[in-house]
Amino acid sequence: MKITATSGGGFAGITREHQVDTETSPAGPAIEAALAATDFFAAPDAPAGEPIGADIPRWTITVDADGRQGSISFLDDAGPASQRWRPLLDRILAA
Template sequence: MKISATSSGGFAGLREHYEIDTRAHPAGQALEAALAGCGFFSAPPASDQAGSEALGADIAQWRITVESPDSQHTITFAEDGSEETTRWQQLVAKIRANA
């Protein structure tokens, strides 16, 4: 699986981008388990997600895409500290820690 996570906006327009191939990464299995554990693949696709619009200019927007040989799934969320996005913020933290 290939995981891509990109942020845009946020304070001073800082951008972050991470790419991990779970087949070649030492933490690959743990990242795949984190994706399954947070319900990533059952979450609505990016275009269907409500609440993904930032409320303010300093709130970062994240786009996480996972590609496998058979499929691709993308979610987006605002890093606003809300309870609804906690699982996605935790997933980004795991991706950052292993990038």
Template sequence: MKISATSSGGYAGLVQHLEVDTDSGPAGKALEQALKAHNYFAAAPSAAPIGADLLRWTLTFDDAGQQRSVSFVEDGQPANAPWQELLAQIRAAA
């Protein structure tokens, strides 16, 4: 499975891009297990507030041609906490 995370926005407007191939990295199996355990493929992020100063992330999961993308804002909303946790795991694996 290939996982990518891309950010945009924030005060500086910098773009970050992270990629993880779960088949080749040592943290890959843990990421796949986290995705399945938390049912990330079926979960929906909370409504994103409007604000150019907020950092927005798009996570894309590509598993054997089946692709899904989810966007969320780093704004501290409890509904986005699972996405933040997954982003932390992606950062650690990248």
């Protein structure tokens, strides 16, 4: 399974990208378990709209697994969507 987490936004407008192949990464099983706990492929993407603050980064997590691909996006603002996806994102970033 290949997972990409990309961020953009914030004051500096810096884009970051992290890629993980769970088949080769030692953190692969933990990331796959975190992904399964989110019901990723059944989750709707974040609602459209702009963040209230220009300093709030937006993350997009894209998963390519067994011929299925899905993406979700959320604002890293400590809101409900951020709290749902942050544990998965933290595992991806630590891999």
